[in-house]
Amino acid sequence: MTGGKRGEWRADARRDRREDRRPRLEALSAGKGRQGDPFTLRWVIGHLIEETSRHNGHLDIVRELVDGVKGG
Template structure:
């Protein structure tokens, strides 16, 4: 699988810069998962951790869904992979969970995120609210938070990928 990763523009306006960095980090996670089989994508880092590349992708699908659908657009979009009973469910893979399903859900949530974000200016406040943050949240804050979230998890993905097959790099 060939993944095209685009460097963010170095001389763009603020919104294009934020969207460019977010897409760059989305593509980086996709790159870390490229050309691996199902068993590799489900391989946990080290006991007792259940962290895996497939789990990270499932987690990011839910993170995209939360911030861009529930918080930004106030959509009634429940979690995909976790529940009140299993708050880390995205990392608890079962035999029926597949990479195809995880990847498709992630792609769908990124598409919904882009569509919802297009309706807002950077300073517009969210129509919904976060369960963790009481005050209104701007799209600018959501973009910055998502960049941070992907950057942190891409560090995890770097280590997972290197452990699987020795591949390193950006």
């Protein structure tokens, strides 16, 4: 990364860290759910954590079936 590009990147990072640039957890999505209501950022983040946990659990079950080791 050249000096000019690095400086540009740092300026962008400083701008994005400002309080007024941070998304609010109650911000509403442009898309709508099944009932026609928008999602909040809080709901989206919670849903991503839940889905990731669920899929990790599924992978753990598959791994146990393959190697026979329970847990760990």
